[in-house]
Amino acid sequence: MDPKDCASPGLMDESSLDRWEVIGSGGFGQVFKARHVHWVWDVAIKILHYDNGSNANALLREAELMRRGESPYVVRVSGVFKGRLPKGGPSVHVGLVMDYMEQGTLADLQGTMCGPPPWPLAFRLTHQVALGMNFLHTLSPPLLHLDLKPNNVLLDSSLNVKLTDFGLARSYHSVSRKSKGVSMEEGGTACYMPPEAFSIFYKPTCASDMYSYGILLWSILTGEKPFSNAFSSLVRLRIPEGDRPSLDEINTGQAEGLGALVKMMCQCWATEPQRRPSFLGRTASATKGVGGFTSQY
Template sequence: MEEFDYQELEAATENFSSTRIIGKGSHGCIYKGVLLKDGKVVAIKKQSLGLQKLGDNSKLDNEIRILLSLPQNPYLISLLGTSHDCANNKVLVMEHMPNGTLHDLLHVAPTPPPWPKRIRVAIQVAKAVQFIHEANPLVIHRDIKSANILFDSNWNARLADFGLAIRLQGQQVDSDLLSPPAGTIGYLDPCYTTPCRLSTKNDVFSFGVVLLEIISSTKAIDVSRTPSSIVDWALQLIEEDRMMEICDERIILPAYLESRIRHMLHIAARCVSSEEDHRPSMGEIVKEMENFFVERVRFPIWINILDTCFQRRRRIVETPQSNTVVTTTTSAVTTGHSEFSKGKMLLREVLAEITLD
């Protein structure tokens, strides 16, 4: 891990100018920086003035410790290095994510994301959480939410902000004292009421909330909605078999994806179950989503399209040559070509958006 010169980071951010802020949180701000030595764009996390005055580096120290304990993974944010000012206040230098957050994509962007892209993001986030849960020692994030899911230059989702994360070795928390429950209202597991209730199922609940958010494009807590909690609102509609009312109404849900989105809503409902034992593990979620969404979406559609085109071509080849048949053949060729073109467009949309690295 590199130790950056603090003056270099000041120059990279124009002395931490407010115009360079690309993210804010309760513990500080994220600045976009351009390193003068090589022109590399980075994200620099600096603590709030209050924490700086207290000399409290605990959140950043914890994030450093957690990220260094985890191997590199394509679905996690990368820590590039650290630095500190003359008062020994730390800053983190992170990989820059140029395409913002999932929160902004769902709630701020003028154009809503298409359904295949939502499925792709959901699977990537699930893989990120699965990875930290299966690490040794395992990591519980404790603050999974759409604002902590960032997009790289290729629109791959990355889980970020490990300031509240905790490592577990068996049942032993990696800390002298058990940390009190923490997280963000709306995403926080209501079962997580005391330190002893800490488990991976807390993250599973938060992931379920994010899943509902991805499908509905509504916020985890929305006072204009009744009920205001996305969990209570969505579970009621799922129980009444009105699941399509949860879907983002700004864009049409393609017929070929309807059953997949219904299945995703059932997964979300299990994740946010009030009974922790009913919640699946992240490994089970990833396996189920990959098997159902990737395989069933990727293959049957293009097989059916190609089969239809091959049948048309076979009929054209087998038709005897005559003036009358030539007209029919021309019509068949035109129809076949049109359908094949539509098929190619559908294939391109599905495979480009859903196929994962």
């Protein structure tokens, strides 16, 4: 039976997977590439840190949530792994089993380029991220991403976008806050987090994701990391005060429609959440065909 036809993701253990290879790591944990012995294709497994014994059930619920609908711009979750890692000792680990993306992440792509990608690709990336986020926010109830950044934008063999880690930040944050030595940045990188996230009264909304999208747009259009020379402690202080990445390096005359995209980007990172646009139709349509490029790359 093709796993794509399964009604819900199930539990997998080490007996289902072979040829393990570490392909990445981050605040959540390590990411492995492995061959599923029954499906006979490669999958990606994101293994989480700080397992407290109840993560498997939480991840099953999260995986079910992530499979409520399908979008070409959202990574597909095949199941939940619970088992031992190769050379990992007797400890039992849990994680999500997902489609393996050949080109890695947007962050990987940016690391291989000097400056931004060609404008046709840059516009297409911004459009596809908006479509993926629009899909998540129009689910009922809306599914918040809460950790939108280049590391969580996967790219397939044709450099098409597939969002990952959406909603996972929420369940991970509830676990990691109880774990000693875990910083708040591990539930969402500081320079992509909205001003309200640095308040002890923070309650995330769809507008929180919109802010992160605005910062991601800047990163795509410049090819740089926001606030790359600033300490995270300073970033946390200055973002609520209104500091944003510089627009000096974006020449809006370089491509048709770039000026409109930059204007929308600045609206996305407004300090007041109510001033930010919505992904519902407006952002997706605003980035579609900007400069006539999105269908040409």
